[in-house]
Amino acid sequence: MPLKSRIPYSYINKDFLVLVIAITISLVILFSNKSPSVLKLKHQVIWVLGKLSSPIYWYKNLLIIKEKNKLLKDEVMRLTLLNSEMIGYHRENIRLKELLNFKQKDSISYQIARVIKYQLGVTNHSFNIDIGFLESIEKNMPVLDENGLLGKTIYVEDNSAMIQVITDKNYRVSIRVGNERVLGIFMPTHGRFGILEGVRKTTPLLKGDIVYTSGISEIYPPNIPVAEVISTSQTLNDPFQTVIVKLLAELNDLDFIFVIL
Amino acid sequence: MRNKFNISIIFFVLLVFCIQILLPTITFLKFSLVPDVLIVFLTYVGIYKYRYETVIISFILGLIQDFSTQNELLGIMAFSKSITGYGLGTLSLYIDIWSVYFRMLFIFVIFSIHFFIYNFIKMNSFAIPFATMMEIVILNSILSFFILLIIDKFIMKNSISKK
Numbered sequence: 257m258p259l260k261s262r263i264p265y266s267y268i269n270k271d272f273l274v275l276v277i278a279i280t281i282s283l284v285i286l287f288s289n290k291s292p293s294v295l296k297l298k299h300q301v302i303w304v305l306g307k308l309s310s311p312i313y314w315y316k317n318l319l320i321i322k323e324k325n326k327l328l329k330d331e332v333m334r335l336t337l338l339n340s341e342m343i344g345y346h347r348e349n350i351r352l353k354e355l356l357n358f359k360q361k362d363s364i365s366y367q368i369a370r371v372i373k374y375q376l377g378v379t380n381h382s383f384n385i386d387i388g389f390l391e392s393i394e395k396n397m398p399v400l401d402e403n404g405l406l407g408k409t410i411y412v413e414d415n416s417a418m419i420q421v422i423t424d425k426n427y428r429v430s431i432r433v434g435n436e437r438v439l440g441i442f443m444p445t446h447g448r449f450g451i452l453e454g455v456r457k458t459t460p461l462l463k464g465d466i467v468y469t470s471g472i473s474e475i476y477p478p479n480i481p482v483a484e485v486i487s488t489s490q491t492l493n494d495p496f497q498t499v500i501v502k503l504l505a506e507l508n509d510l511d512f513i514f515v516i517l
Numbered sequence: 518m519r520n521k522f523n524i525s526i527i528f529f530v531l532l533v534f535c536i537q538i539l540l541p542t543i544t545f546l547k548f549s550l551v552p553d554v555l556i557v558f559l560t561y562v563g564i565y566k567y568r569y570e571t572v573i574i575s576f577i578l579g580l581i582q583d584f585s586t587q588n589e590l591l592g593i594m595a596f597s598k599s600i601t602g603y604g605l606g607t608l609s610l611y612i613d614i615w616s617v618y619f620r621m622l623f624i625f626v627i628f629s630i631h632f633f634i635y636n637f638i639k640m641n642s643f644a645i646p647f648a649t650m651m652e653i654v655i656l657n658s659i660l661s662f663f664i665l666l667i668i669d670k671f672i673m674k675n676s677i678s679k680k
Contacts, residue, residue, distance in 0.1 A: 271606065274569040278576035278599035285583075285592030292642035293590060300641075 299411055299418050302384045306372030317511070364477060365517050366400075367391050371510040372416075381421040385513065388413045396475050398516045404481040404504030405429065405469065406513055419513075422482075422503060423447070430470040431482055433499070434461050439470055440499070442482055448507060450483060452499035459497070461488050467501055477516065526562075530578065533558040538585070543660070548653050550660055555582060556631060557665045559598070560605050560624060564676065568606030575602025590639060597634040601627055617678055624665065624677070628658040 287298060369385035387393055389412055397409045399419050407427070411418035420427065422444060429442040433452060438459045440452040452467065465485040471478025483501035490497045536554050543550045555578050563571045579598030583591050604627040612620065632654040640650055669677045 271568040274572045275599060275603045278572055279596060282592045282596035282599055286590065286596055289589060289591055291589040293638060296641045297638055
């Protein structure tokens with residue numbers, strides 16, 4: 257064998273390479289378990305990685321903050337105008353409710369949290385946030401971003417919590433959709449897409465219709481936007497229609513999220 | 518011959534694995550301890566084989582141990598034994614350089630690291646004090662180290678503890 261072709265291999269540390277491969281395979285197997293020990297270990301690893309990488313995120317955030325600020329100012333202006341319009345509607349709504357003798361519902365309270373961006377595990381999707389028990393966070397609290405439902409808390413410690421993302425294959429949400437507000441179940445399929453199960457064939461649905469939480473579940477309050485309808489299709493033998501939806505929550509660039517208390 | 522996996526290593530793996538399965542649990546100071554013969558075997562693999570071979574054998578043994586002993590934490594033994602294998606594989610590189618006391622200390626530290634990783638992950642979800650966990654780690658390490666000394670003295674002709 258010519259010397260040239262041997263040289264690249266001589267630089268490879270075979271011992272270390274084998275160790276890395278063995279550790280990687282073991283960790284993949286270990287983290288694919290669902291036991292409480294592994295869940296806690298996963299949480300601890302994510303927490304440590306998050307702490308270690310926080311300077312990098314701080315630096316990255318610094319770079320994009322100007323651009324984000326400009327966009328936010330635009331958004332603030334738009335929302336201010338919208339708000340003034342909504343205040344009018346709100347007053348009108350109160351007056352109409354009084355006329356109809358409706359009971360006042362409590363407004364939803366929430367906590368803002370910063371996302372520690374790390375995902376571990378083979379099949380499940382999760383991330384950590386920097387608030388926990390001490391900020392009144394508990395297990396099974398809904399988590400949103402500014403666009404819609406993002407997931408729920410599945411593991412909580414004093415100063416951090418683990419969030420199960422709505423794209424997790426095991427995730428299910430009871431929803432209402434369409435002008436008739438019919439009930440259905442949201443199931444994630446791939447990436448930001450999912451399907452609605454149990455929506456009757458006779459329910460008229462349009463592309464762009466927003467899917468909201470039904471409020472039937474003990475976890476999610478009603479009327480949280482979840483997804484928008486992308487397409488619908490029907491088959492002869494099935495009493496339900498197939499509704500494909502796209503999640504509203506932004507999953508790729510998470511920074512701050514809201515936990516509903 | 519040294520760098521080839523031969524039939525004898527497979528025989529020894531099976532033998533050690535059978536011994537490991539048959540070993541009883543020892544109750545000492547309210548703790549249940551199971552002697553880990555596999556780690557003793559890996560110490561000798563570390564001396565007589567290359568380091569990467571030791572890592573491979575450790576990983577495979579760990580994986581078999583995982584699948585044969587429990588199903589909640591699959592991969593935990595493969596993980597801890599791979600790291601242990603790398604540490605014990607280092608023995609072959611420095612066996613003639615290190616003094617016997619340093620060699621022994623090194624093996625004991627590697628044993629402790631192995632049991633620490635295993636117990637740390639295993640007891641992660643239980644409210645067990647760190648000191649108690651360390652007691653278990655040290656007791657397990659001492660037990661395995663004691664077995665190693667006996668085997669080295671009476672079966673392996675002081676191959677580790679030779680001056």
